[in-house]
Structures are given as structure tokens and as C-alpha cells.
Amino acid sequence: MGERGTRSLVEGMEKPASRIDDVPEEKVIRSLLDNFPATVTDFKKLRKGVIRARIERRDLYRCCKFLRDHLGFEHLSMISAVEYDKRFEIVYHISCYGSCLLLELITSTPKDDPSVDSVASIWGGANWQERESYDLMGIKFNNHPKLERILLPKDTLYHPLRKDFKGGG
Amino acid sequence: MNLFQFCYGIIHWLVDLINHLWYWLGNLLPWWFGDFFNAVGDLAASHGNIVVFTILLEALVILIIAVVNVLNFIWIDRKFMGRMFDFYGPYYVGYRIGGWLQNIADGIKLFVKEIITPAKADKIGFYLGPVIFVSSSFLALSTIPLGRNFGIATNPSGLGVPASALIAFAFFAIAPFAILISGWSSNNKYTLIGGMRSAAQMMSYEIPMLLTVASVFLLAGSFDFMDIVSAQHDIWFAIPLALGFVIFLVCLVAEVEIQPFDLPEAEAELVEGWTTEYSGMRFGFFMMTSYLRGYIGGALTTALFLGGWHGPALIPEPIWFLIKAYIVFVVIEWMRWSTPRVRVDQLLNIGWNRLMPLAMLNLLIAASMKTMGWF
């Protein structure tokens, strides 16, 4: 387990995550704080290699672009939406190839206007995951290429994962 | 005595038998009615009429040969596949005879099933497709003799044109046309693609196949199966024309549309290919005929390359012929169950870029052999 974070990369990776190679968790935190001092808050190191940060939703797109272009976070693992009493939280799990940092980026939206910027233009893999969040939780993603229902039939009226939906489960 | 004479004899005997009764009946009646009776009897006993009935009887013989062979072939196919794949194949239906009754059960079940015509299908084409497919294959079968005296299109009186091999290939090549018709008229995208693929496949594989056959014609000096087979009395054409034999076998697999080249009914991407919309006995006919074409392929290979019915005289000639045809079929089946399917552009590539030049080369070899006077 010791060599985590310093693993050498595959030969010939053009966009090297080599910048991240010698970047431990603190360095990511510092560089995020330097660039988004007002919006990035609440840092926490959960385990080795797993960082959590909160970001306000108006800066989400810029922050994600910065993460991919400058810090080498090229892999969006998962987008999950969680409903709380007053707000929705949208959790982005972002990691990078080669090193094993996992960034848990949380943004929240109020309940009356559940919308955030889409990151599908940054990571192509976000496209369907955002559609799924829209389908099951009813969160709108601005500038999404095709925001439609994906798992449920097109004529469904409800968003099943919301807590006020009582049918089933 | 050959098959024609045999059937002619049977019919003649039957007609005579009936005519005896008939004339006896006519003699009992008043003279004007009796004359009419006698006239009908004479007409029935005339040579032309008996020939017509003889041909009908021969058609029945063809049908029986075809059906028995098809049943055997499906059984061999499944059993052989089973043995290759570590299982039994059909087993419980008629288990005393190795599951042979399974095919009969399948056929009867398909006969009982409902026949569906899709609402938006083109009715005429949809009905016509199976008819053309089945009948053209039977016609091709009818030209192939099973023995020196066991042929149907072989004319004993020497009046016809000795071109039975040519006719066989002509009929054999009609089937893709029927596939195209039924694929188009089913009004389904899969069947349409299947039909189109079949047409492309026929276009590209018919030519090298016929070039190879031309080399056989060249060596034998005739278009007739009888002459071709008797020309192979000393040496099978598969030995001097080894290259041609391989090309012919590959093209044959493409023509009868089985595994490496079964693109028109590629199960994985086109659901069941061009038979997707056919149900009940129409599908049964298709399935039966595709095996029948397998038999025709084996028979053609045997007649053209493997010396036909020539063999040690212990076994009768038709049996020799059938044994060889079955072996060819089993080899084809072996190929079928062990290779993946090629793609359509690769198929055309193989046909035009590889087989065409090789077939030309083969024709050159045959021509030079003929020129040297070896045949």
C-alpha cells in the first residue's frame, strides 16, 4: 500500500498526470484554495488518498475545468444526488489515472431550484450520469446536450428517489 | 436397365393392368359406349402418356430421396454437432434409433403451427419466395444422377441435350433470388439486409465457382454428369485439380450459406436473417431446403471431383455416391461448427481478390493439362 501515489505511469500517456505525480493531497487542496478562495470550503481528508471539498454551485463548472486541465483529474467516477430536508447535494467523485487521488466534490442546490451547471462538456462520461440524476432525482443540469429520462419511460411524471415519493420500496 | 426404364416398366405394367379391367368393362357395355371406352384405354396406353406418368413417378422418387436425405442430414448435423460439443444431440425422441425421429417431430410440429403473414408484407412476394426457393432446389436435385443407371435427367434415348451439369448449376443459382424476394417482401429491416447480402454473396461467389466448374468441363469434355463421372474412372478430378477442388468447396459453402459464410441469416446481428418473418410450415420448408441444398452441394462435389459412383464394386453405385456426398457434407458441417462468421466486406474481399485469381489459375492449369493431352 505504501507506493500509492507514486506509481509510475504507463509509457506514452500524452497528457501526463505527471503533474499530479508528486502532488499529495495537501497540494491539491492548496491549489484549489488559491484559485477559488471564495467558493471552495470545508476541506477534509477522509482517508489516505480521499479528499472531500464543498463548492458553491456558481463556480462548479470553472472548478471542474480547472481540476481536469491543471490538476490532472481526468476521470469522473460518479455523480450522485442526495436529498436532504432543505437542499439537494450533488456529489462528484473525481479521480485521476496513474495516481490514486479521489476527490469528493460536493455542491448543493436549494430545493425550489434544483439546478447546476452540466459538466458533460468537460468529462464525456458525465453525460448519462447527469441524465440519470435528472431522471431519478429531478435535478436540472444547465447546458446539458440531451436532458431526457433515461431509465424510466418517457411519460413518467414522478422522480422516484425523492423522499416525498412514497410508491415502491 | 436404368431408372427411367424401370419406372417406365412399372407404369406400363400398371396401365396394362388397369386397361385389362377397362376393356373388359367396355366389352360389357353397348358398342358405341364400348368404343369410347376402348379409345380412352388406347390413349392411356400410348407411349406419350406413359412417359408423362413415368416422369411423375420419377418426381416422386426424387421427393423421397430428398426427404430421406434431408432427415438424415439434419440428424447427422445435430449428432455430429453434439459429439463435437460434448453432448448427445437429439436423444429422447425415438431413442431406440438415436433420436432420428426428432426431425420428424419438428416437421410435424411446424405443420401444425399457425402461419402468420405480416399485415404490411407484400403478399405476392411473401408467398412466392418459399415456392421459388424450394422448387429450384428440387429441380437442381433432379439433374444429379446417383448411379450409372440411377438418373432422372439423363435421357436414355439420347435425344436431349447432354447438359445436365449446366442445368444443375443454373437451378442452383436461383435460390439467392428467392431469398432476395422473400427478404424484400417481408417488410422487415433485418430480412431486407439479409436478402441484399444474399444477392451480393451470390454475385461474388458464383463466378469463381463456375470458373472452377468450367475447368472440370474442360477436362471431361462434356456438360453432362454421366460423361464427367465416367471421365473420372481412372483418376478423380480432385487430384489433378486440387486447387480447383478447394476453391469449389469454399464457394459451395458460400452458395449453400452455411457457417463461415452464412451472412444472409447471420444469427447474431440479423435476428434470423431473411427468415425472420416466416412462421409455421413456410419456415419449415426453408429449413428443410437449406439442408437439401447442403445435400445438393455434397452431391455436386462428388459428381464433379470425387469420382461420382466409382468405387469397389462390393457396394452398389448409388450407395457409393451417397457415402461420398455424406462425407462432403460432414466436412462442411465440421467447418460450420468450428469457425466464426466473416463480415460482409471481408466476404466480398475473399471472393473477388482471392478466389477469382485462383480460379483463373485453376482454369489455366486445366487448359494446359488438356493441351498436353493428359485427359
Added chain:
Amino acid sequence: MWINMGPQHPMTHGLWNLRIKVDGETIVDAEPEVGYLHRGIEKLCENRTYTQIIPIADRLCYGSSLTWSHLYCLTVEDLMGIEVPPRAEYIRVASIEMQRIASHLMWLAAYAADLGAMIGFIYTMRDREVFIDLLQALTGSRITYNFPRIGGVAHDIPPNFERDSLRACDYMEKKLKEYEDLFDGSKVFMMRNQGVGVLRKEDAMNLGVTGPPLRGSGVKYDLRKDMPYSVYPEMDFEAATHPDCDCYARYRVRMDEMFESCKIIRQAVQKMPKGKWRTVAPRNAPAGTGLGRVEDPRGEGMMYVVGDGTDRPYRLKIRSPIFVTVSAAKKMLVGYKVADVVAIMGGLDMCIGETDR
């Protein structure tokens, strides 16, 4: 001409729909459509206790159900902060690798049948039974095992398990060489695979493709190596990669992974320590979040659980590898022939159970 391939189509191996637009036989546009098997598992989990979810997690993916229940247990252990006894970890690793081989063999069977080689389907299905038997001896079931528990595994290994596993590995390595002869030696198979379904490295990384398709594109990204969980750091194995980016590379990666899995099983059953195989887990989970990431046979599987102090999860989010991978289908399909659909989509190893959840 738009063609609908699915939901009932021999190519799909599951329940989804691929719409392709063809020009002649060339694909110009493609659009996968999923959701025919949506069972609302994430909602169901909110109304089940933590232990009751294990069988449901099993039914997430029918190809490799053990991986998913293991992932679920990892996630909840992370939430509850439980240490798993080492013997349980070794049992888990051995069983997961058996499951990985069984899953890859099933993929190979389906793939060979798709390409038309029925013989591949039959032989791989026959040899898969060896590992299914081992897993059945271990867990008592053939497909959905319900074996891992929060804080360990359900039972100890049966008698002679070590001997049987070693034998199975020897048998499997012999058979895998046979498959290599059967497929790599077949000209037609190579023609159908090489240069088909090219997914370049940049596209694969951007589209979030994980697992064998990503490693087949030349990116060495294997969570067992990169972010090790369980006792994988103590195992000696290599993450298989191939630089070709095509269907053949994906096939090759999976074959190599099966060899590596045999190695891991050997080490796991031989190094297995004595001791307990299960600890007691509390009924209620604390408020907080838990995260689990494993290398599923199909890619990166991930679960995110939010606990609220009760005995039921407040929210359980499942990341399905195939759900993300299949969204990259258009990139791979466009420009190839209709017949390549089966090779390309078959090469992704679709498992609709986890995709639709």
C-alpha cells in the same frame, strides 16, 4: 435507415436497445437505450435494513454477483468503521477472483457465439462450471451467492477447498491455452476483431470508460493495483493491458486477466491465515458517508452510502461501470459495419442488471 436492435435481440445479451442508423451496411449514427430492467434498487435499499440489502446487491449483476455484494459490504464497513478479520479478506479475494474468471468465461462464451463460433460458447460454458462448482461448495448457490457479510463472510471454507481450487486453477490455465489456440489461431476470428471498434486512449479516458475496454486502450488503470482494497496489496499479479485499442485488445486483456486471476487464487488459498472469519457488525450505522470502490470484471464499481443513524441507509448510490461505458458506444460504432455491432458491443461485456439497477 434506423434499425432497432432490441430489447429482444440475440446481440443484446440482456435487455437493452441499440438504435443504429445505417447507410448501406455502414453505421453512421448510434444510440443505446437502457432502462428496460430498471427495478428501482436504490429506492428499495432505502427501505431495507443493512443486512437485507446484501441479497439485493447480489442481484445487481448476474454475471458477477459476488463482486457487488462484496462492494456493498466494503461500503458499509467503511461507513461503520469495522475492521474485517484477515481470514475473511482472503476468502473474499479468492471467491471474487473465481467469480471474475466465471464472469469472463461467460463473456467469452457470449462473444464467441456472437461471432458465430458456437464451439467457443459450448467449451467455455462447460469449463465455467468448474468455478461455479467451487463457488457452490463455498457458498451454496450457483449464481446469486449472498455470501459476504458486513464484517466478514457467511461461512468458513469447506473441506478440501484449497486442493480443489489449486486443481481448478491448473485445469483452467490448461484450458485457457486451448482457447488461445482456438481463437488467436483462427484467421477469421482475428479478421473480425483486429482494427474493429477502435476507442482511442483520449476518448476512453474522457468518456469515463473503465475496466477491460480502458485497459485495452492502453491505460493501466486497475483499482486492484491503483487503489488497493482488501488484501490485494499482498498479492503478486499484474494489471493486464494492451495497446491496440480495438476489440482484439479487449479480448486479450480479459484472457490475460484470467491468467492473473488464477495466480491470485493460488496465492490467496495458500496464504490464508487461521482465525475468525466474521466479526459482529452493529445494527445501526452512524450518520456519515461511506465509499467503496472495487475493480469489477466489467470496470470500476463504486457505491456511496449515506447513513443517518438508523438501521436503514438514507441514500445508496451505485456506480455501474457498464452504464458509463455504454454511453461511449457511439464513439466506437460509427464508421463500422452492421456485423461489427456484435463484436463491439459484445466486447464491452454488457450486464444490464447493474446498468439499469
Added chain:
Amino acid sequence: MGNVIVFRSKDFVKWADGVLEGALRRSPIGSGVDYLTKDFFNWATRNSIYPLHFGIMCCALEMAVASAPRFDAQRFGIIYRSTPRQCDVLLVNGPVSKKLKPALRRLYDQMPGPKWVIAMGECAISGGPFYNSYSVVPGVDQFIPVDIYIPGCPARPEALIDGFIKLQKLIKENKKGLLTGK
């Protein structure tokens, strides 16, 4: 008046068809033919069962395993066909979601009669572990008549083969003549 004089061939075929069918169905000829052929047709039907190649969830894997060498359902003449037009049995082997329901019903309607339905596994019988989900139909018999239920989650291959044998018994019990329907 026109339709009295003009007698199209289509009408003639229809008329002749109706007359022949009526004669066959009602007369002793029909029942005689049925008496002779009933057993034979029934034997053929029950010994050649073609299920639809349609996999939904876990049980689909066991369906595939059942036709592989170890369990070998082909001994009984069971061959999977991919198109519903050539099938006898619809094998529902998993939960039916609301999105799938119309498609499955359509598949059933596309099959030619006589046809049977086997519900394989708990999900198809009653919804199984997903019985109270918002998106799963609890049991396929809510919209398709089911003949054979095979319990198990997932049902084992032996259970599937047993189900096919039970179906053969069912077909044998409900013996019907082709013409008279008795």
C-alpha cells in the same frame, strides 16, 4: 347490383374455404381425421419445443447453462430460436419492468399459436425481491397467461429442464384435434 354479377376470385377462394372448413369441422370426416391424427400431432408438438431466445436477468444465465453440455436441454429437442415467429414457448426469466411490459406483450402476440408461457424464477412469478418496487410488474401473469411456473431465485438448470418436461405433460393432457378443436 354490381356485387351480384361480379364474382371475384378472392371471394370464391373465401367462399370455398368457408364451405370446406365448415364441412370438415362439422361432419364426421373432421372428427374421424382428428381421431386418427390427434395423437401423432400431439406427440410432435410436445417433443419439439422451441423457446424464444430472450434473456432478462439471472435466470437467463441458467437458461444458457441449461443448453450447454453439462445439462444439455437439446436432448429433449429444445432449440432456442431468436425470432418470435418461430417459437412455441415464451420463457420469461426475470422481472418485467413497466418499460418492458408493452414490448413483452407484443412479443407474445407475435408468436404463432399454439403457444405457451413459462414464468421462470421468482421475479417472473411474483416480482421476487423487487415485489414492491415502483417500476416492476409483480408477476408476468398480470398481463400474459402463464402455463408453467418454475420457482427458484434463480431457478437452477435442472429446474428449467423439469419445467419443460412438465410442459410436455401439460401438452399431452390437453390433447386437441386440429380440425374440430376437441
